[in-house]
Every structure is written in structure tokens, then in C-alpha cells.
Amino acid sequence: MSNESCPATEVQAQRWNATLPASIFDKGAPGRRGLTFPRWDGQPVEAQLPKELCRAEGADLPSLSEPEVMRHFTQLSTLNHHIERGMYPLGSCTMKYNPRVNEQVVALSGLADLHPEQGPEDIQGLLEALDLLERSLCELTGFAACSLIPAAGAHGEYLGMLVIRAYHQSRGDEDRTEILIPDSAHGTNPASVVIAGLKPRTIKSRKDGRIDLDALRAAVSDKTAGIMITNPNTLGLFENDIQEVSRIIHEAGGRLYMDGANMNAIMGKTRPGDMGFDVVHLNIHKTLSTPHGGGGPGGGPICVAEDLEQFLPGPRIARQDDGTYTLEKVPGPDSTSIHSYFGNVGICLRALAYILRNGGNGLTRVSECAVLNANYLLAQLRDIMPVPFDTGCLHEFVASGSRWKEEFGVRTLDIGKRLLDHGLHAPTIYFPLIVDEAFMVEPTETEPKESLDCFVATMKSIYQEAQTNPELLTEAPHVTPVGRLDEAGAARNPDLRYLGPCNCG
Amino acid sequence: MSNESCPATEVQAQRWNATLPASIFDKGAPGRRGLTFPRWDGQPVEAQLPKELCRAEGADLPSLSEPEVMRHFTQLSTLNHHIERGMYPLGSCTMKYNPRVNEQVVALSGLADLHPEQGPEDIQGLLEALDLLERSLCELTGFAACSLIPAAGAHGEYLGMLVIRAYHQSRGDEDRTEILIPDSAHGTNPASVVIAGLKPRTIKSRKDGRIDLDALRAAVSDKTAGIMITNPNTLGLFENDIQEVSRIIHEAGGRLYMDGANMNAIMGKTRPGDMGFDVVHLNIHKTLSTPHGGGGPGGGPICVAEDLEQFLPGPRIARQDDGTYTLEKVPGPDSTSIHSYFGNVGICLRALAYILRNGGNGLTRVSECAVLNANYLLAQLRDIMPVPFDTGCLHEFVASGSRWKEEFGVRTLDIGKRLLDHGLHAPTIYFPLIVDEAFMVEPTETEPKESLDCFVATMKSIYQEAQTNPELLTEAPHVTPVGRLDEAGAARNPDLRYLGPCNCG
Amino acid sequence: MLEVIGTDSVDDLFAHLPAEVRLDRPLNLPDGLTEEEVRRYFLSVARKNHGQDELISFLGGGVYDAIVPAAIDPLVSRSEFLTAYTPYQPEVSQGTLQAIYEWQSYICRLTGLEVSNASMYDGATALSEAISVALASRRKKAVVLPETLNPRYRRVVCTSMKGEGITIIDAPVGADGTIDPQGLAAVITDEVGCVVIQNPNYLGLVEQVDAVGQVVKDSGAVLVAAVNPVSLSVLKTPAEYGAELAVGEAQPFGIKPSWGGPLLGFLACTDAHKRRIPGRVVGRTLDNRGQNGYVLTLQTREQHIRREKATSNICSNQGVNALRATVYLAMLGTEGLVELGESNLTRITALKETVRGIQGAALPFDGPVFNETVVRLDKSAQGFCTYARRHGMLAGIPLEGFAGCGGGDLLVAVTEKRTGAEIARFGELLKNYLESPTEEVTS
Amino acid sequence: MLEVIGTDSVDDLFAHLPAEVRLDRPLNLPDGLTEEEVRRYFLSVARKNHGQDELISFLGGGVYDAIVPAAIDPLVSRSEFLTAYTPYQPEVSQGTLQAIYEWQSYICRLTGLEVSNASMYDGATALSEAISVALASRRKKAVVLPETLNPRYRRVVCTSMKGEGITIIDAPVGADGTIDPQGLAAVITDEVGCVVIQNPNYLGLVEQVDAVGQVVKDSGAVLVAAVNPVSLSVLKTPAEYGAELAVGEAQPFGIKPSWGGPLLGFLACTDAHKRRIPGRVVGRTLDNRGQNGYVLTLQTREQHIRREKATSNICSNQGVNALRATVYLAMLGTEGLVELGESNLTRITALKETVRGIQGAALPFDGPVFNETVVRLDKSAQGFCTYARRHGMLAGIPLEGFAGCGGGDLLVAVTEKRTGAEIARFGELLKNYLESPTEEVTS
Numbered sequence A, B: 001m002s003n004e005s006c007p008a009t010e011v012q013a014q015r016w017n018a019t020l021p022a023s024i025f026d027k028g029a030p031g032r033r034g035l036t037f038p039r040w041d042g043q044p045v046e047a048q049l050p051k052e053l054c055r056a057e058g059a060d061l062p063s064l065s066e067p068e069v070m071r072h073f074t075q076l077s078t079l080n081h082h083i084e085r086g087m088y089p090l091g092s093c094t095m096k097y098n099p100r101v102n103e104q105v106v107a108l109s110g111l112a113d114l115h116p117e118q119g120p121e122d123i124q125g126l127l128e129a130l131d132l133l134e135r136s137l138c139e140l141t142g143f144a145a146c147s148l149i150p151a152a153g154a155h156g157e158y159l160g161m162l163v164i165r166a167y168h169q170s171r172g173d174e175d176r177t178e179i180l181i182p183d184s185a186h187g188t189n190p191a192s193v194v195i196a197g198l199k200p201r202t203i204k205s206r207k208d209g210r211i212d213l214d215a216l217r218a219a220v221s222d223k224t225a226g227i228m229i230t231n232p233n234t235l236g237l238f239e240n241d242i243q244e245v246s247r248i249i250h251e252a253g254g255r256l257y258m259d260g261a262n263m264n265a266i267m268g269k270t271r272p273g274d275m276g277f278d279v280v281h282l283n284i285h286k287t288l289s290t291p292h293g294g295g296g297p298g299g300g301p302i303c304v305a306e307d308l309e310q311f312l313p314g315p316r317i318a319r320q321d322d323g324t325y326t327l328e329k330v331p332g333p334d335s336t337s338i339h340s341y342f343g344n345v346g347i348c349l350r351a352l353a354y355i356l357r358n359g360g361n362g363l364t365r366v367s368e369c370a371v372l373n374a375n376y377l378l379a380q381l382r383d384i385m386p387v388p389f390d391t392g393c394l395h396e397f398v399a400s401g402s403r404w405k406e407e408f409g410v411r412t413l414d415i416g417k418r419l420l421d422h423g424l425h426a427p428t429i430y431f432p433l434i435v436d437e438a439f440m441v442e443p444t445e446t447e448p449k450e451s452l453d454c455f456v457a458t459m460k461s462i463y464q465e466a467q468t469n470p471e472l473l474t475e476a477p478h479v480t481p482v483g484r485l486d487e488a489g490a491a492r493n494p495d496l497r498y499l500g501p502c503n504c505g
Numbered sequence C, D: 001m002l003e004v005i006g007t008d009s010v011d012d013l014f015a016h017l018p019a020e021v022r023l024d025r026p027l028n029l030p031d032g033l034t035e036e037e038v039r040r041y042f043l044s045v046a047r048k049n050h051g052q053d054e055l056i057s058f059l060g061g062g063v064y065d066a067i068v069p070a071a072i073d074p075l076v077s078r079s080e081f082l083t084a085y086t087p088y089q090p091e092v093s094q095g096t097l098q099a100i101y102e103w104q105s106y107i108c109r110l111t112g113l114e115v116s117n118a119s120m121y122d123g124a125t126a127l128s129e130a131i132s133v134a135l136a137s138r139r140k141k142a143v144v145l146p147e148t149l150n151p152r153y154r155r156v157v158c159t160s161m162k163g164e165g166i167t168i169i170d171a172p173v174g175a176d177g178t179i180d181p182q183g184l185a186a187v188i189t190d191e192v193g194c195v196v197i198q199n200p201n202y203l204g205l206v207e208q209v210d211a212v213g214q215v216v217k218d219s220g221a222v223l224v225a226a227v228n229p230v231s232l233s234v235l236k237t238p239a240e241y242g243a244e245l246a247v248g249e250a251q252p253f254g255i256k257p258s259w260g261g262p263l264l265g266f267l268a269c270t271d272a273h274k275r276r277i278p279g280r281v282v283g284r285t286l287d288n289r290g291q292n293g294y295v296l297t298l299q300t301r302e303q304h305i306r307r308e309k310a311t312s313n314i315c316s317n318q319g320v321n322a323l324r325a326t327v328y329l330a331m332l333g334t335e336g337l338v339e340l341g342e343s344n345l346t347r348i349t350a351l352k353e354t355v356r357g358i359q360g361a362a363l364p365f366d367g368p369v370f371n372e373t374v375v376r377l378d379k380s381a382q383g384f385c386t387y388a389r390r391h392g393m394l395a396g397i398p399l400e401g402f403a404g405c406g407g408g409d410l411l412v413a414v415t416e417k418r419t420g421a422e423i424a425r426f427g428e429l430l431k432n433y434l435e436s437p438t439e440e441v442t443s
């Protein structure tokens, strides 16, 4: 006999059942404390601020003991899906398992306890490591220089745009302000362009999901500052004409930016620098493993071609002939300063640990396995859920639920919610926008075959349900800690901070 | 509105629902690995053992990747009740919350990485800390000397018995081999006496649950090696006649041993040394906070009267005049050696952290709150579940379910199982043996009033259920990951190691 | 698996990549290491550094050597929190969502404002985004920054304002080191849509917040407050002096400095701005079973919906650190927070007392401070830092060139962690340094 | 709460304690510290120590400087495992129970035996308990211990045998450092119910297990094997040479040494002994819903049921460490375990090679070893330890007085962690020590 098991396979799915705790603001009681502070053990002093500078009332925070705090957050944690629970096939998110040694090394005394105002004399080891990371990322992407400062992918895009803008401005090309962006792009791309003071211009995709060269040729002009391309793109497809794209843009005087969020598909196989790009950002928290922590922190280093290095923000790490490291200020105005200090250093160190652990061959194998896993899933799901742009799947694919909608009246959203009932996480849905009822699956290389088989079997059983009992989907999820939430209501009457137990129900 | 809540209170109970994972021996696949070992980077060597010394086949262990290992054990963990989930009112077990700083400090480099063959020159800090702990335990118990070596309470009992035996032997009193033990004693007591080569002799308790002085007087003789008493005893009652007991035993030539498992009731209030005892062990993993880890490790240091110090095992920590510490061998035969090294040093350090954090006043307050909490529960449960020996509750009390059995046909076991359905843990049941349908409740001082109220409310609602729907109890638990288990079958046909998915069902 | 896919080798799966862009050699990176070797590498790296665990630190300027309670790591390293993605599927992400909602609530109670987002990269980016929100709300194109604004924040703000074509105007600072309200009023032209106040300012001084607030209010511009959140334990809340947005760096709430990242920016605002702020926001709502639950909300502000019309591009944020700060605040409660504030006040007062007694050292500004102060030396501040460092101390941040400060000016910070002995030692080293001939101490 | 209880003060709750035994003063212990101060105290204590993270260690003798994989701590520190009690309520303890069952299964697969318990305090107590089981099964009163048994185990066994009135007989060891089977046969008298073999023995030497097994089998006594479980990666299993019980110290499976505790004793046996062994045992069974589940079983052996008739008094065991070892073994798998064994073999072979080339040093025994060897110096072994320690190395355990060893004999251990450079350094220091005049190296 076996206990509750994954439909059609022997892999066992975990059931959900947990309860939301009361708000922390309704817990505790006056006088309780989780943390007390050391008494002042020096000469007694009279420390008082003028009353008019002080807050009228103490901040009204709940008073809990340490066990109460532990229980509250422990209980909260049990309400989450997470990668150490099961598969997280969110397309574009590269939810791979993150080795625990990364967490161990960044917590070391001598790394975690460095103050950002400490200079090179105190941080020779750190600079050595960051320098090694910069050089490794350059090799991985085929570029000459790297800035580790961006604190996330979007931050890297922003810096990349600032660099391209600074490049044009340095040449007096003030009017080059247009950045071309395919319509399949991630939302951060156009947004980053705008906040960097440039103008996004959308390029429609071709029928096979790739860049339309004709549209591109028609769009370039002497206003073209550059193009921003995700490669493999958000459909999981490689831009086969990338060299031609590069020629067109460069001839028009623009520069090529690659959103490297999908680098997990191509490490050791092809490099942005070799494809003709001038700048790339890496989502190191995706490709190079950092646990996502429910939203961050991440890291978005950029690598650039040699002539763009001068526009990278300072300080820059430099290795001296005697093997020591210095931090060099960059000349000129700080037009590309984007962070108080040096970005998410701790995340960079995790990326370095990951690179060292895998080595060059290991990283190549990572991409091979990621692509293998995605193709394995695609081969088995294609029949029940077609992939509109089925022309060379790499690390992820975007299926469409439009047939399910037409035939069974269930939406991609419903399929995703039903997956939750089976102890799995839903793929990314409704992105990219150019696929109707998009269902974007990225298994990553760290899922064992058993997980993939479980996902397939579950999808097939949901496909049956959609035909025989579509309400199972449209009303899903059924066994999660909460059911479908009123998102429209949430946006209409925002309840964004705790004022008391909700009396809305 | 509120989500699932604790009956009759607003504290919310967590529901159970989780699934047992497949056996780890059915997971993984050949070629997968969680850990690889550094390649040998020295001169190549030929390392081979003669075949006849080698195992015929490699040990057949499953091959898992790190993510698979993490998922397996993470899933397992979700099946457990634990102190950071909710109350654990196990009588005699002192399931208090254990401050997280303890775990942090024992993991420090410079403590966790000490090899036991390292001598005093490398461990001055450690010896300083252990010496401070010995002295602190002596003050807490009112004794002259301490050995930190016993690795658990039972191990402390064993050492205590060896010490008492060695004392009598040193005086040529070879025939003093009888240790008197009240019938309410914990099972380890008589067992420890036996393995130390002594003979336990049971003393019946008085009607008020305490030692019967007459029975005691009748039992002592020139065979009496000593007496072993738990105080407060396993009924949670203080042995009020302890001084008289001491007089009787000492006059008969015996020594008094106290099982200090219940020290959480009396810290700063009264001390075994002052009561007339000669030896005590402390369950430091209970009273002085170490997480129980599903069974251990613990620590059972003993403190002894001055004339018994000479029988403690070596090495002994000694502070020199210059403030340094040495380890001194003990003279004479090692008749009290009980551990390879110095016992559970890491657990001792946790106890020290706890003592330092609380200080003398803090420890006294711990006992006060523990006793307050127990009395608060007793006051509210007495009506539905009487306490046969209701004569001065300290940190715990033993109620009896006999009325429930007679009137509703439900046993204490059933009440305990029903508590599990409510997200609570059951109290200790059927111990001590002298109470019919014993139900032994020890809330500890770290439970906030809200938890206690939740426990009371739940017990009252179960009391209702017992009257109206006793099957709810007798068939409980209903919502736990597994239901009642066939313990008789388990003992009859022991299945003690994995040979394949069970085909018994 | 290849059979199911219908291909012979993994290489085939990459065959459609144009040959000319294929990498025809292995990556030029070393071979992979075992876990133990990775650990050994980082241990060797860490040993070449000297951090605040080893040195006595008086460094501040936005990041502080604060106490990190032991409860945080075991909670935050639970894989349920650590390895979860952004809560896109709320039904299986209530843990993350409720925690963020509670973080937002804590920030609102600290700042007195009504809305908070889920986090920003750091204090500097939070400030530039807040200025953008403020200017957008007034449809204006100029912002006033105080001279005493953290120079690291100013740089980031400048980058961003340049992109958006915003003019930056300096607010004059008086001899006491704080904003001169009259002077401020004079520079708030019609173009100005936003005035920034930093409190305490980069010199550690508590601003005359009411006066500044009044001036800004009269001008019709939006007041944006950049605050050290620890100081909100005792100082006036941004809401009390009329700030419509408050931002800052919450690193001291349980986050190790890690050479400046990951940090934790926060951003709060009045209700009026809620549909303009950047970043994720969690709201409470009901599910189809009538239970309370939490969701990401107001998403129409965000880039994945609005793309180029989004108010910001931020996507990944500092989630883990927001959780750390939430646990930290939960450990403190009202009383703990006050005790924390008072601990800082006591120690900075003691430090000032110590400095006052030393020949050759002075306190150039005598206004109230919270946890940081300028010490003016008769000799080089940088020289003192070098000297102190040789004695195991990080003495502070030299201020030369900042807001009129000279080569003798040093920014010195304390936290609740500093002991009486450490502050006495600071005085001792300072005294020795000032008394010795220059050659001796710098050699 | 007092009102509900019906009393006026907490003091009243203690009023029934006899006045004469009440402590009439506060405990003479210092005032409580804050968490930060506790951390500071332990940091200061730790800094006065010098452990294996800092020094290159060749110490062994039962406890080894082994690799601890990073996956262990985050799993074991999950409160679900760490803060659970003994699984007395199986319905809400399946995590602990299944983990113990898997630990038992791992130990069975390593030893080749059929039953394992949940853990013992350490290897020494496991051995004495195993001897008791063996003697009880044969109803005999004498046990044979090899001269080369770990002296720390021997001491604990002696204490226990004395309590139980058991005679201890020494098995003779040959010139090659291993048990002499003929000699052994000669000392197994009629009284003897149990013979102990340690493999590898305390000198690091692999015993002629088949020959010893045969002698013991012929005698009718029970063979108890004390083994280094790491060596079971490659060495014959106790079952293969006829041992009915196997015990040992599993510390190298993911457990930090902590100056010798908490460690992890294990105890395994053939099916025939299962109702006599000490400690907790988990069994698999069915629940009333027909599902697999786990329970503590065979409890009638245990003290809480059988009291003075129990086979042992052990109650709390080393649960957390058994879990650590289970995770460790899960990380390795069959191949990893073999790789671990070969790593040890390679390194000890390299160390022996290194020693062989050094004038004044010798390998007195030339039999096969697994991870530990005796090195015989022309000078004092203790002197070498002192010398090496001054150069940051823990060179080994001096053997003087053990089993005929002299003042020049040193027990040197390696693990998978030792590098080529470290072993070369060992040789270098040894060479320097042996070459220098005595005064120089010890001064």
C-alpha cells in the first residue's frame, strides 16, 4: 500500500492544510519582550532630547516573547510553497534549487560583518573574490568588463540603459533616445528604458515568435540608441537572426542590450558578446542560484564591451601588480550611480560560490540539463496543451490554454490553481503577453525526472478533469490554506496595514 | 471574521495535514550525489586493501541529489509537533521553549571544532566556561562539587549510584547494596540502580502521594546503601518530610540521592543540598533548556556533597592561582568512568548560556512562573478531571481520567489522542504508575496565558464530546497525518529496517 | 528522456543555434570544486578581511553595527521563507504575504504614514523613487535637497533626476548644521514640487522638523523625509511634521552589513500617493470561502502590467531582509523599541562627553543628535582613522569636502552594541593621537 | 491568574514547603545578561580556544576532523526536528519516527546486521551495553577484550563490568599489532560469553577478521565488533565475519566534535538479540486507516515499562545527532560512501609514504590501515606534538603506555579533509623535529 500519492506515479504529493495565524498585532501582551538591550555600563550620562523633536506617542508595536515570535513566523512559513517542498515551474523565473553551502559561506565572519565604509586595507579577501566574479561573468558572457553593482535584473537594465545613454552623450549624440523592444519583452524592459530617460519603441514579433527583421529595419533611424533583446526570448526561443539584428542596429549607430534573465539556457553554449551584443545583465539570483526569499534580494550585474567600460559606475576593483586590490574612483561625473554602495554583495558572493562549485563544465551541464528537462516536459505536454511557437524549445516553453478555454471553458488561471491542489506550483501564466492564455513552463535542471513525470501525470489528470468536471478547475484551489482571493476587491478598497481584525466578512 | 480558531478562545490552532513521504531507500537514482569529496591533490599513491579484508558488496544506500535530500527531510519534518508550533504539556518532560541564542553560541568556531584529545593549552576558554557551569550548578543545588560528564539524566543516576557504591566500598561497607525507591519513581531510577550493581527496593507511597515514613523506617537496615527520591516527586508534590527522611537514611548509614528532573519547580526556592541530599542529578536539557531533538542529546550532571567529590570521575577541571585551568586526573581506579570523554559538552554550554541569560533572579522567576502556570491550569481543570493527590501542586500535576473511563467509557489515551486533533500535544499519560489513568500536565513557564487558556478551553470541549459523542475520542486522532497505529502488531512482527514498501496492508 | 523527446543527444537540442555564435571551446573557467573546497576558498577569503566582529566600529553614515537577535536566522533560513518565489500564487504564499503585510504595518506605525511598500533596494534608491512620486503628484520638475543629505544618496538621486530631466536645488544649511527654514523658503521656487529632509541629517543632527515642515507645507511642495528608522523610536514621525513620503535604510533592523548589501530600503506614504508608489504592495482581502487572506495588490502601477507607463521598474526587491526586519521589530515591541532608542542616545551622549574632555577635539555642532555626531580634530581625521585602525578600531568616516567640512571633521556613530569600555577606548586613542607628534602616529 | 487559582501571591504557591529547607536568600549567581552579552561572553570564551578550524589536525582515536555538509544544519535546525520531544505520540511525530527508522536501516546496511537501535550516548557506552547483551544471551560472566581496544572504551567497559560482576580477560596481540587468533582461542575459557574485536583497532590496523570470527564462532561465544563506521565503506561488515553485535562511534557522519560531546553511539545486532538490546527502537506498522506509519516498539525491554528488569537504563539518547548522520548518509549514497572510504585510504597511504622517507621515523606495524597509523619516532612523540602545535598542527595522540607502545609512538589520523599540502607539511615538521637538537625544538 502507499499513502497519498501523485496521480499516476508513485511520487507522493504533499497535501496542504494549514491555518493563517492571527495578526501579530493582536498577539502578545504588555510587558513581554523578545529582545532586551545591554545596560549602559559606562559613566552615567543624562541623555534627553528636546520634547518638540520627539514623537508624541511611542510606536504602537505588539509585545511578544521570543517563543511567541518563533511560533508566529514558523506558522506563517507553513503556508508557503517553496523549492524545498516541490517543483516550482515558473517560466522566466528559473526556480532552481540553491545549494546550501552558498548560504553558509556568505554568513562567515569576515564577510557578513564588513561595513561598507571599510576601505581596501580591510577587505582584500572580499575584493579578490569580487574581482574573480567579475572576470568569471565576463568569460561566461564574452565581454570585457563587469559591474556587480545592480541589485536586481531591473536595476541592471537601468544601469545598462544609463551606460548606453552615456555612450551616446559622450559622442554628442544627444538625440539618440530610442530603444527598440520586441513585444514579447518582460515588463521591466520598457520601464527601465523610461526611467533612464530613454524612449521605448515596440517591435512586433514574427509568426515564429522571433524578431521581425523587416519591422526592425523599418524602425531604426538616427534616433536609435539601441535595442533590448531577451535571448533566448521570453518564449524560450533563440533569436536565430541575432547576427543580422546586430548588423542592423550597429549600422544604424545603436548598441545592443541583452536581458540575460534566460542565461540558464545557454551557458557554455553561446555568449552574448559573441552574438554581437554590447551589454548584458545577468539575473544572478536566477541563473547563478540565490534563494528568492519571497521576492528578493537578487543581483543584476552587467557586462559590457570594452569601449563601454568607461561608463560603468565606481568604485572599480583593480588588481595591482603586487597582487593586492584597490578600489578606484571613476573619472568624470557619476552619471551612472545607482546604489549607495556596491550593490548586493552578499548575492554576488553566492553567485561566485555557485560558479566555483560548478566550474566551466558544470555550468555548461547546468544549461544542458535545463534544456533537456524542458524538452522532456514539452514532448509530453504538447498533445494536451499546444505550444504556438513550437520552434526550438530551450530551457522553457510557452504553451497556450486557448483550446482548453474554447473546449472546456477553463482558463489557464484555472489550470494553475488546480495544480496547487496537487501540491505543485503553477507555471507563469499570462506572460508573455503575445501568447493567448499563456502557460509558461520552466522546470530547471535541478528537478529530478520523477518530478517531471509527476508534473506530466498531474497535467494529464487535470486535462481529464477539465473535460468531465471543469468546476474542479474553475473553483480550484480546494485544499490550500485559503481559496481564491478577491483581488479586484483588494485593489478597489486597499487594506494595506493592520488596523484591526478585518470585519469585512 | 476569523479563520479556524481554538475552541472558545481566539487563539488559533493549526490544523494537521501532511503526507508521509516514500522511504528514502526508494528515492534517488544511480549516479546522483548530494556530496562529493575533494580530489586527492598530493603525490599519486597506490592505496589498496587486501580483498579478504573488504566487504563483498558496497553498502546499498540510495543515491540522492542535495535537493532530493532537502525535500525528503523537510517533508518529514512537517509531520512533527514541536515546541515552536504549540504547547507540549508533557509532564515530567519540562518542554519549555529553548532560546535560540544557545544554539548560536555552541556552534561557534573555537567551541564546536575542539577535538577531545586537545589538552588544556588549547581549551582555556572552554575550561573556564565549564568551571563556571560546575560552580553555578553547585550553587543552584547547594552542593560542593559537580561532574558534568553524564550524558543524560539516566546516565547521571548511574554515576550517582556508582559514587554511592564507591563511597560504601571505600569504607569497607561492601554489603550496603540496597537502594530504596518510592513506587512513584521514574523507570530509569530502578534500572540505573541495577546496572550500577546495586539492588532497588520499592517503598510504597502514602495516601497523599508522598513517602511513607513508617514504611521507610521499616525498610532501612545495615544493607541500606541509600535512597533515591525525586523531589518534587513525579506527582508534582514536594516531599514535605524530606528532613525526616534524611535523618532516617543517614542514621541507617545510607546516602540520599535526588533525581533532579523536576528542578524546574524549585530553583531559588529550595536546594537539594539544604534538604539533606548527598547527590543530585539535573536534567539540564529540561530545566536548563536544550531542545529535545526528538529524543536527545541531553545532559545529566551530578552535584555531590564534599566527602563524595573524591569518587567523581576524571579528569577534573581545576583553576590555578594564575587564573589558568588544568585538567587533573583523579587518583585511584577509574571505577566511575562512564563516557569516552567529558560527556555532552555542547549541552553543558547551552545550560551555561541559559544560566547566564537568566541569572539567579531569573532562574527563580522561571520556577515561580512554571508553578504559577501549572496551578492556573489545575484550578481550571480540576472540575472536569480530578487530581487524586491534590495537595500542593508545584510545576505539574497528575490528574486521573478514571471518572471519564467509568462514566463515558473513554480512556486517558483517548483524551490525549483527541487533543492532537486540536493541534495540541497530549500530556504524559499512564505515568506515574500509581495513579489510575494518569494524565500528567506540565505547562512550563514559557507558555503564555493564551496557550493555557486554549488548553483549558479545548479540554472542556473534549469533555463535552466525551459525553455526547465518545467515539470522537476513542477513534481519535482524525486529522493527523496518520491515525492510531497498531503498536501491538509492531511489537509482534517487528519491521525495524527498510526492505521494501510494506505489503502488509 | 532523450527517447521521449525524440532526439539522439542533448547536443541536438542546441543544434538550431546558428553555428557562428556557438562557443566552440569549453568555458575558460576552472574545474568545479567540491563543497568542502568552496568552503575552504571562502574561509581563506574571509580571513583576509577584517570586519566589525573583529574591530570596534564607530562607522555609520547609514549602515550600523547593530545587534542581530539569534531568533532571526533560524526563522529566515526556513526554506519555506527563504526559497519561496514572489507570491504570485497567493493561495500557496500566505506566509510570505502576511509577513509582508505585517512589515508594511510596522513601517506605517513607525513613520505614522498610511501606506508602505514591500521594500526597495536601499535607502538611496528609495529616496529617488520617492522624489519621483512626489514630483509626479505635483507635476513639477524641480526638487530641493539639503546640503547635509547623505552624499551617497545624493549621487543616486542625481543619476535618476538627470534621466528624468529634473532640476536639483540645494537647500542652505545654517551654522548649526541644520536646514535654515528661512533660507529654504527662499529657494522653493514655483518649479519645485518636492523638498527632501533627512532626519537626523548626515552630520547626525536632528533637524528642526516642525519649522521645515511648515515652510514646505506653505509652499505646496511635497515633503519627503529620509529617516534612520531606528531614530523613530524616539524622534518625531515624518507624519507628525507633514512629510507625505518617508524613506530610509532599515539595515539596523537585524541585517548584517555585508559591505553594503543586501540592504533594505523602505518607502512609506500617505494614502493619497498609494497608486503612484513603486514596488510590490500587499493587501488584505477575502477568499471565496469567506476567510481573510492576502494578495499582491495595486499591481496596475507595476511594470509587468503597465510596462513603459509604470511608476518604476523595480521587480525583485529585498524580501528576505524585509522579513528579517519584521522579525526584529516583533522581538522588540513598543518598549523594546524605546529601549533601543534610549540605548543609542545614551551612548552618543557618553561619546560626546568623552570627546568634550579631550584637548584638540571639539564638537562643532551643539544641536541634538541621535546616534551619530561630528567630531572636529585639530589634526587630520583621516590620520586618526589610520591610527585607530592600527589599534583595532574603526573610528568613523572622515567628512572632508562634505557640506563645508574640513580635514579634521569625523563622523562618529554608536549603536546599542557599544560598551562603556569601548567608548572610553575611543577617547583614549583620540587623546593619544592628538597628543603625539604627527610622525609618530602615522608611521 | 492568581485570582483563578484563588491565592494572593506566587509566594503562596510555595508556602507549603517546610520553612527549614527554604532558601532564605537569593541564589548567589550573577544578574541575568541580555542575549547580546551572552553572545559576547561565548565569543570571548571561544577566542581563548584553538580548534580544528584553526589548526591542521591529525587527531583521531575515535573522533575525527570530518567534513560536515552544508545541508545538515538547515535541516536539523528546523524546529520541527530540533524542538520535538521523544515521539511518544506517534500520530504527530512521524517525521522523527521515520527518520529514526531510516537511520536504523542505514546502520543495518552498513553493518550487514538486521536490527539497530535509535542511538547510544557514545561508542564506549554502546560497547559496554553490547557486551551486556551478549553475556546475557549466553548467560556467561566473562568477556575477552583485545589489548588494542580503545583505552577510553576499555575504561567505560570496566566500570560497567565491575557493576555487573563480570570478569575481563585480555586477548593477546601479536607482533603485527593485531589479535593473535591462536592466542585468542587459548584465553576463551568456558566462562567467556563474549569476545570483543575492534576493527580497525586502536593502532589503526585492520584485524584479520575472518580468522578471529572463526575462533569465536568455534568457541560458542558472541563476537561483538566495535567499528569505525566510516571504514565500513570498504571493510568487511561485522555480519560478514560473524559478529552478532556491532557498535561504534558515528561522529564522523556529520557531527562536529565539540570536545567530545554530544557524540553518536550506534548499536546493531542480529535478529536473535532484538528483544535484549538497550534503547529506543522504531518499527513500521499500519494505522487504523490502513496507511504505513512508525512507532516506538519493543518497549517491554525498556526501563519505563520494565523498571529494574530493564536491559538498560538509557532514556534520552543522541537523537539530533542520529538525524545528522542520517542526512549525511543520504547525501552520500553508495558511491559517495565508497569515495569517502577511498579518500581516507589514499590519504593515510600518502602519509605513510611521507613518513617512510624520513630519517628517525618508522612505521612499526606494516599491516593494512584505513585512516590511522602508528608512527614511531626516535624521539619523544609528546615532544613532537608540542613542536607541531607551535606550528599550528595537532600531530596526533602519543601512545606511551598503551599496549606495549613506547614514548616515541604516535597515533596519527587523517580524514577526507586533509590535503596533499597538509600531509607534506606533516612530513616537513616531523623531519625538522627529528633533525633538530632536542633543546631547540622544545624550547
Ligand SMILES: Cc1ncc(COP(=O)(O)O)c(C=O)c1O
Residues within 6 Å of the ligand: A092, A093, A152, A153, A154, A155, A186, A188, A189, A230, A234, A259, A261, A262, A283, A298, A299, A300, C314, C315, C316
Ligand atoms: C526576462 C526578465 N527580465 C528581467 C527581469 C527582472 O529581474 P529582477 O526581478 O531581478 O529585477 C525578469 C524577472 O522576472 C525577467 O524574467
Ligand SMILES: Cc1ncc(COP(=O)(O)O)c(C=O)c1O
Residues within 6 Å of the ligand: B092, B093, B152, B153, B154, B155, B186, B188, B230, B234, B259, B261, B262, B283, B298, B299, B300, D314, D315, D316
Ligand atoms: C523523573 C525523571 N527522572 C529521570 C529521567 C531520565 O532522564 P534522561 O531521559 O535524560 O535520561 C526522566 C526523563 O524523562 C524523568 O522524567
